[in-house]
Every structure is written in structure tokens, then in C-alpha cells.
Amino acid sequence: MSTILDVCKLAGVSKATVSRVINGTGQVKESTRDNVFSAMKELGYRPNRLAQALATNKTHTVGLVVSDFDGIHFGLLLKQAAASAELANKQLIVTDGHNDPAYEYEVILQLEAQCDAIVLYSRTLTDDHIQLLHKQLTIPIVVINRDLPEQLFHSVSFQQENAVTLMMNHLLTNGHKDIACITGHMNNPTGIARLNGYKNALKSASIPFQKSLLKNGHYDMKSGYQACQSLLKEKSNFTAIIAFNDCMALGALRALTEAGINVPEQVSIIGIDDDPVSEFFTPRLTTVKLPIVEMTKQAVELAITLCDESKPTHSYQYQGELIQRESVMPVKLKA
Amino acid sequence: MSTILDVCKLAGVSKATVSRVINGTGQVKESTRDNVFSAMKELGYRPNRLAQALATNKTHTVGLVVSDFDGIHFGLLLKQAAASAELANKQLIVTDGHNDPAYEYEVILQLEAQCDAIVLYSRTLTDDHIQLLHKQLTIPIVVINRDLPEQLFHSVSFQQENAVTLMMNHLLTNGHKDIACITGHMNNPTGIARLNGYKNALKSASIPFQKSLLKNGHYDMKSGYQACQSLLKEKSNFTAIIAFNDCMALGALRALTEAGINVPEQVSIIGIDDDPVSEFFTPRLTTVKLPIVEMTKQAVELAITLCDESKPTHSYQYQGELIQRESVMPVKLKA
């Protein structure tokens, strides 16, 4: 790999001049510029980004950190992040935290020198950790899917509890009363908020909460499948299932199908996310859309803005939207 | 962010000594080391990776470049890559090429200074481009899913044509003769090799190739769905569909279901990949497994090895494996 010195020699000028040509700064005679350009071309020279970053303290890079690469919505999120970054001519580098909070914390700190801003979609870090990070970092960080009342950091968040309320209301207005619930990890705010949504909706409808209708999942199809199977094994009495994401809803759908139970005739199912696969299952899954693409766009664009100018921290709120398809029907019509 | 100089001041030693402590190199008196460590701790100091990389010409990072973030097998690939990288204590940075060969080429070149090795899973670059890259780069590159007879670069590849042969033989031995085919992009070796597999299998079975049974897709569910719809609209006569990945097979399955056609009773479907979602559809999709996890592991581990020692280029070959599930049945039993 040739360096700026090679270009200097070939073009017969100093480092400063080459640098000026590279960056289009200062005054350079046209003939000199042409010389330098052709020298660069001849050598296949391209500036070393590390050296540039070190010298200017600007990396033109935004870092995206996710807790785990197989996480929710991963494809859509990354694709949008990449698109937004390119639009602003920034490099995007993506890292995961191996689902380990300590590792993830370390990764973010390491990224500090390599990025101008960080976008974080964390499932494992606590709010406290994130606040600590925010204080410790000298570069801006935008947090997706976390929301603290005090607005101590930039965040793009989703109204989790409200979304579950939407789901529950859809089931309730369809006459369902015995509603099983497949949750996600309960060690983070998302899970807790969603569970509150479930419980509060029951309370509002004066339906007692039954622990036996609650099963834990891990946001993947298999755990939804297993959760549903254990629901069936325990002969629980339910006419509908609400799952804390589409994957688990789809896993549950499969379990029901295998057990010879018709959806939605015998049991209704509703998910959340609006995963791209959801409308290809039979029946097409009714769900509440989590606008991950829009949220990612917002987050990355905000992060990029913050590279150049600081702004007061603000929380951008997004809401769920019910997408009615075929997996829910009124309970009275059931056999 | 504190620098090494801050640590020097606080610990009352020179940069060289601090550096020795950081890296555990050279001789440092224990009491000095302790001083330096506590100074580092007090300041929350962590070495600037850019500066380290610049000085040592070692980044301890491997770059993973994919053509597009929503690509095939994306989640599994990334997850495994991240796991393998961490095991070797390397940072993994992931970038996509926005599905644009020129951009992807540029991205890879840019990455040269930021990584010790690169793993490439490209859908858009031609073999020629990859060879050019290989020649131009001063760091090793491992290419997944490309295979050239001359073995000019390190590659981890999959026997595409053979895999399709497996799929076709499964259908043929089940008595299918009218086999529709939903292809992927035909501008790269993968698509071409798979199509050859299809055509050659037909030839071996003395079945004439019918252009009307061939539809183009883009490896996503929607295009599989649309391809199948156009197949149906044209009233093509087929008893089985082979799709160039599971997603499209699943999209086709949906189209058939909507059209009231039973799978596999009326039409059999087979895919390729063994996508995690495939076994949750009804019927569970029969497919040929593409061992992307193993391949990724191999590729990343190889790349990491090549950071430290060079090895002769070699092509690691992987094969497909038929996974029989429920979407294929003998043709004679059909209504």
C-alpha cells in the first residue's frame, strides 16, 4: 500500500501539498494538482483512514452496536442504517455485543476512537449502564428502544406498553377473555413494559390475571413453539394468544397447527413487529407494526447530525399500528 | 478521552514505560507497573486503537463484507462470524456494499487499512473483480461462495450445481417430470451454476427443458410468491417447484395456498438453504441444507490465521445435504 510519501516523491511535492490536493483545501496550482492526481492514480494511492482519523479526530464513521446479531428485526435495521449512512457519506461499522452486557459495554467504549457517533440497540444493557456510557463517552450516542423519563440521552423509542394495549384491545373487542401470553426476556425494560400492557389491559377489562396463561420465550420461533406446546400440554383454556413478537407468534401458530387446532377458528393469534415473513404464513399473521425502519432512519440521521453539531437530548417517540390480517377472529364464532 | 500522556503525567513515567505496561512487553518494575495501572484506572484510560494500529500496522480486526445486509442467511452468517472472531480475540467489523459492485469494491479497498484480513461474501462482484481485488490488496482476503478452478484466492465454497442436482434427483425419484424452477439473480456464478444443475438434471432424465417453467426471482419471499403466481396465471402444467432458495420456495408455497392448491398433494416444493424459518411453515419445507454456519466458521478462522501466517491458497469445498420434510411427495399419489 503506497503512502502519501510515495505520492510526494512521484509528484515532486511536499506532504502538505498532496494533502491539500486530497482534501481540496488551500490553494494549489492547477498543474500541480494534475501532477499529484496522476501520481496518486499511478500508484493506486488511497489515503489511510486511520492516519486521517488520528490527525483530524474525525472518522467519518458511525458505529452501530446491537446486542446480538440474530436479534429482532435485524435485517431491516441494518439495511436502513447502511442506507442512511451512505446517504450522508459516512462509513457504517456494525458490531454485536455477543449478548453479554459486559462485553457490549466494552465494545462501545472501544468504538469511541473509531467513530464520530454511536447508535445503540441494546437488549442486554440496563438503563443505568446506558446512562453511565452516555456520561463516559466523548462522542454522541443515540439509543434505540430505550426511554427514560428524564431524557438523559438521545433516544428513539417505541411505546411498548401502548402497542400491547393495541393488541389486547383488538382481542378484547373480538370477545376474547382467555388470552394466553408468550413473553420475551423479562430482564429488560421492553419485556417489562409489554407485560404491563398485558396485565393492565386485563385489569381494564376486569379479567383476572392467570399465571398459568403466561409463558416465557426468547423472541425466536422455537421458543414460541415450545411455549405454545406447554400451554397445550397443561390443557390451559384459552381462545387467543398474544406473543411479544411475530417470530414467537409464528412458532405458536406452528404448534397449534401440529396439534390440529385451527387458527383463527379455534384460537386467535396476534404478534408484534410486523416481521416481513408474517404475511407469508397461513393464516397471514395479524400483528402490531413496530416501525423499525423509520426508527432506524431517525436514529442514524440523528447520530450523523450530532457528529457535527450538538443538540439537546430529545426522545423521539414512535407508536405501534395494528395490522389486521387473518389470524384473529371473533370468539363467538368459534366452534 | 485521556491519552497516554495523561497517564504518563499521573504515574510520573515516560510514554515508553506506559506502553510497556499496556502491552506487557519488556521489563517493568512491579511497583512502577502498579502505579501505571492505577493511573490508567483513575483516568479511565484505554488505548486509542487507531493510534495503535497506525504504529504497529496491526489492527486486530477482521472485516466482513457482504453485498447487501438483507442477503441470504444473513443472521446465521453474522452470528457465527462474530462468535469466531471473539474466540480469537479479534474485533469484527461488518459492512455492506449496498448491492452495488463499484461501491462494494471501494468499500473493500477502504477497509484495507482498518483490518488485518477480509472475509467477503459477494453477490455482485464478478470473479474478475475479486481476482483484481486479491491482487491489489496487501491483506489476505477469504472469499465465501466463489470458486475458481485456478484457486487464485482463498475460498470457502459450496458445490452449487451438485446441490441442485440433489434437489432435482429427489423430485425425479418421486416421479416428477414437470418441474418448474424459480431462479435467483442470473448475473452471478451462483445463479448460473444452479441453473446448470437444473438443466443438466433434466437432460439426464431425458426431460426436455421448457422455458415457460422458468421464472426469475430475487431470493426474497415476495419474488417467489410472484413467480409462482405468474406460473399459475400461465396455466403451466407442473407437479413440482424447485426454488433457488428457501425464501422463494416459501413465497411460492403461499401463492399455491392462496390459489387453493395443496402442497404437497397437488404440487411439491423444494428449496435450498435450510433457512431457520423453513420448518415452521406448513407443510414443513423440504430443502437442501447449505451449511452457512460451518462455512462462515471456516472462512473467518482461516482469515484470522492468515493475519499472522501466510498459507497457500486453497479452496474449502462444502456440499449440500437433503433435508426431507413434508413439502415433497410422490407424483403418482396425486389426485
Added chain:
DNA sequence: GACAAAACAGTAACCGGTTACATTGGATAT
């Protein structure tokens, strides 16, 4: 033709580390 201003290019310090080499001082051997 003289002189100021503008254009152009080079020098050297700096970014935050690493490392070859030099220096110091204490322990050991003679």
C-alpha cells in the same frame, strides 16, 4: 519598474501510540 496583495508550496509540529536504542544504577563476580 516598484510594491502590495494574493497565490502557491514547503517546514515542522502534531494526532496517540510503539519500539530500537541509549542511559542509568544496582547487583554480582573477581
Added chain:
DNA sequence: ATATCCAATGTAACCGGTTACTGTTTTGTC
């Protein structure tokens, strides 16, 4: 006591760029 060696640390150059500052030409004006 002196020579020798080695552990411990510092000095300074270097990685590949950027940029403030300086010096030299050009250009323009009168």
C-alpha cells in the same frame, strides 16, 4: 574496589496523515 551484566527507564524516531505558519513567486496596480 572495579569490571561486568542486566534490569529498569527514558529518548527519539516512526506510523501516515493534517495544518498553522513561513517563505517564495506571481499577479496586479499605479
